[in-house]
Amino acid sequence: MRKTSATLLLTLMMTGVLAAQQTKPLFFIERSKNSNKLYYEANLTAAGAIDARKPVRVYWILWAKDSTGVIRENLSLFESKEAYGFSVKIDPNAGSLVMKIVSCPARPLKIYLRDGKAIAETTIDGHAFALDKLFIKTREHTLVPKVDYVELFGKDLKTGQPRTEKMSGR
Secondary structure, three states, X not given: OHHXXXXXXXXXXXXXXXXXXXXXXXXXXXXXXXXOXXXXXXXEOOOOOEOOOOOEEEEEEOOOXXXXXXXXXXXXXXHHHHOOOEEEEEEOOOOEXXXXXXXXXXXXXXXXXXXXXXXXXXXXXXXXXXXXXEEEEEEOOOOOOEEXXXXXXXXXXXXXXXXXXEXXXX
16 A cells, blocks of 8 residues: 555656746755755745745755755754745735745845746846845854844846945944
């Protein structure tokens, strides 16, 4: 019975009947501490829209442990509550979602799909840009690292030109 169930599950997965939820990359976070990266992705419905029930997923790829990128890990409870977790609300007026990372709630991200790509939009100098990456420079300071600065990297949504902004730590 157990072998039959496993065979059925494998067959369903291989034929696409039972597949993992599709995602589109939004942005990632690099830190000065090590080579591990944090990836944020938009979850999609079967119809290809952002899933309003669970619109974003986040996970670590532990590059420092394995250079192939196979080792993934969820956020710890502390990381979710104090640093990299987020909230997402639907903005019915804009037809998008508003995402706030808990450690930076004053810098909301507008999440939507455009031309088949997931976009995390914010502004630099009054210009809308698609966020690609954040880099966080920290110093080890007791149990909680001290943030020296955060640098945002992305592309201007009108011109396609690269844009960056460096914000001092809190």
